[in-house]
Amino acid sequence: MLIIDFLILLMGLFLVVKGADILISSAVAIGKKYGVSDFFIGLIVIGFGTSLPELLVSIDAIIKNSPEISIGNVLGSNISNILLVLGCALIISKIDLRKISRFDNFFHLFIHFAFLIIVWLLIFDYKIGIGFLVLFSFYIYKSFNISLSNNDNQLETNDLITKMVFKKPLIIGLPTIIFSIILTFFGAEFTVDSVIDISSFFGISDSFLALTLVALGTSLPEIITSIRAAQKNMSELIIGNIIGSNIYNLLLILGFVSLFKTFNFPKDVLFFEVIFLFVCVVGFSFLLFKKKELNKYFSWVFIASYLFYLSKLLLTNF
Numbered sequence: 001m002l003i004i005d006f007l008i009l010l011m012g013l014f015l016v017v018k019g020a021d022i023l024i025s026s027a028v029a030i031g032k033k034y035g036v037s038d039f040f041i042g043l044i045v046i047g048f049g050t051s052l053p054e055l056l057v058s059i060d061a062i063i064k065n066s067p068e069i070s071i072g073n074v075l076g077s078n079i080s081n082i083l084l085v086l087g088c089a090l091i092i093s094k095i096d097l098r099k100i101s102r103f104d105n106f107f108h109l110f111i112h113f114a115f116l117i118i119v120w121l122l123i124f125d126y127k128i129g130i131g132f133l134v135l136f137s138f139y140i141y142k143s144f145n146i147s148l149s150n151n152d153n154q155l156e157t158n159d160l161i162t163k164m165v166f167k168k169p170l171i172i173g174l175p176t177i178i179f180s181i182i183l184t185f186f187g188a189e190f191t192v193d194s195v196i197d198i199s200s201f202f203g204i205s206d207s208f209l210a211l212t213l214v215a216l217g218t219s220l221p222e223i224i225t226s227i228r229a230a231q232k233n234m235s236e237l238i239i240g241n242i243i244g245s246n247i248y249n250l251l252l253i254l255g256f257v258s259l260f261k262t263f264n265f266p267k268d269v270l271f272f273e274v275i276f277l278f279v280c281v282v283g284f285s286f287l288l289f290k291k292k293e294l295n296k297y298f299s300w301v302f303i304a305s306y307l308f309y310l311s312k313l314l315l316t317n318f
Helices: 002-034 038-050 052-063 068-092 102-121 126-149 160-167 169-201 206-211 213-231 235-260 267-290 297-317
Strands: none
Touching: 002 038, 002 160, 002 169, 002 213, 002 235, 038 126, 038 169, 038 213, 038 235, 068 213, 068 235, 068 267, 068 297, 102 126, 102 235, 102 267, 126 235, 160 169, 169 213, 213 235, 267 297
16 A cells, blocks of 8 residues: 555665664764774775675675676666765765875775776686785775874764763674664665555656666665765765775675676676766766865766766666
């Protein structure tokens, strides 16, 4: 029934927002406890947590002998992270880019450039997989060291969850983070399913749903987390979430897939997505190198670009 679908929609939105709140509070408290920056927390805890769907899809693709699905999943997710996640966060608040290190920015640009070269000249095999995983390990180590030197570990908050996690980060913090991630994903699942049911009731086509609502659903944890972080003026955490998620997708997920399966990139199918992603990454890197504050006007540029991407997919595939 339509009323039930609306109730499920409200419940899903509540769960995803509440999960994002708990995730941010817990992650920041752990970061402060161990003296690492908000950027690194966004990179490690939130970036990894919100990238779990992509990892699960990639594992499923290996089992079903379809590694190409992993590439399409990674491309779509990284484009969404830069354009949609950042665009939505900018609607809420300005984002200060001045504290983002040049190393993180350069590394993010470098791995996408390397991906572009591999796509055109090489094949994905265990050697590429090992190389990606080594690069991933190096980046985490280097970024951790940078975060230690740039962080203020003073905790200034009245939030009960944050205080509890700060006092006992392992006993309370880790279970709370796991719980919040599960809560967020269940909320996203309920939200997408109910919206699809409501849209179907009003006769909206399946193709439109596939390109919009389902795509939105897989990015909903990142979007809501970044929006809540924007409301708390946590610019570093937002950028860390975006860069972290993108690096996880490219190096960890594709690296993992390449260990078990050798495959060529389907250039004829995903040519536009590869070029479009690289353009997005270059533009994103340019803004980070400028080290300025992004105002709300940029949100419309990012969101309009994402809508262009969706419309191109619609025209190409349907």
